[in-house]
Amino acid sequence: xxxxxxxxxxxxxxxxxxxxxxxxxxxxxxxxxxxxxxxxxxxxxxxxxxxxxxxxxxxxxxxxxxxxxxxxxxxxxxxxxxxxxxxxxxxxxxxxxxxxxxxxxxxxxxxxxxxxxxxxxxxxxxxxxxxxxxxxxxxxxxxxxxxxxxxxxxxxxxxxxxxxxxxxxxxxxxxxxxxxxxxxxxxxxxxxxxxxxxxxxxxxxxxxxxxxxxxxxxxxxxxxxxxxxxxx
Numbered sequence: 748x749x750x751x752x753x754x755x756x757x758x759x760x761x762x763x764x765x766x767x768x769x770x771x772x773x774x775x776x777x778x779x780x781x782x783x784x785x786x787x788x789x790x791x792x793x794x795x796x797x798x799x800x801x802x803x804x805x806x807x808x809x810x811x812x813x814x815x816x817x818x819x820x821x822x823x824x825x826x827x828x829x830x831x832x833x834x835x836x837x838x839x840x841x842x843x844x845x846x847x848x849x850x851x852x853x854x855x856x857x858x859x860x861x862x863x864x865x866x867x868x869x870x871x872x873x874x875x876x877x878x879x880x881x882x883x884x885x886x887x888x889x890x891x892x893x894x895x896x897x898x899x900x901x902x903x904x905x906x907x908x909x910x911x912x913x914x915x916x917x918x919x920x921x922x923x924x925x926x927x928x929x930x931x932x933x934x935x936x937x938x939x940x941x942x943x944x945x946x947x948x949x950x951x952x953x954x955x956x957x958x959x960x961x962x963x964x965x966x967x968x969x970x971x972x973x974x975x976x977x978x979x
Contacts, residue, residue: 882971886960
């Protein structure tokens, strides 16, 4: 019985030693890439065990969440005020200079007639054609504003002169109405001939022409592209 027990113990010891030996061999065969380690200059560096994040994800985590857009004008003003307080004096001056430069650039392009920077009332080929028609004529209504200022200034000279001034103002207004009606009809007729598929027309287009014609030429916006007498 002792011999049997000893024999079985010897066999178990040999089996344990052989299994431990095979485990050591298997462990020695694992490459550094499989174990997540990197060998450099005789030193082993443990791997991070996760994929490298994309640049967009890293920048998003670094910047943090984006604040939602303001819902009211009051909230927008408060945010602008808070952002202004966080800036230095030089930064505020630089920002103000940039705003002035951008506004000046937009105005210059609007005066030049670039479609992107025009007001909604001035956009479209029909409105551009109407402006050219008005700018190519010498309109009596364009003299109303300067003459009205002169007449108002002469009203303080005496009661007799006031009567003549009042009469002259009445005549000028009557002539303005007559020219406005003629101008509106002429503009609509030429627009229908040039743009037969245009939906614009009628009183709105005539009023647009009348308002531009009543302005002083140098103060019109966009600036005139044609000179008086040019063919359009």
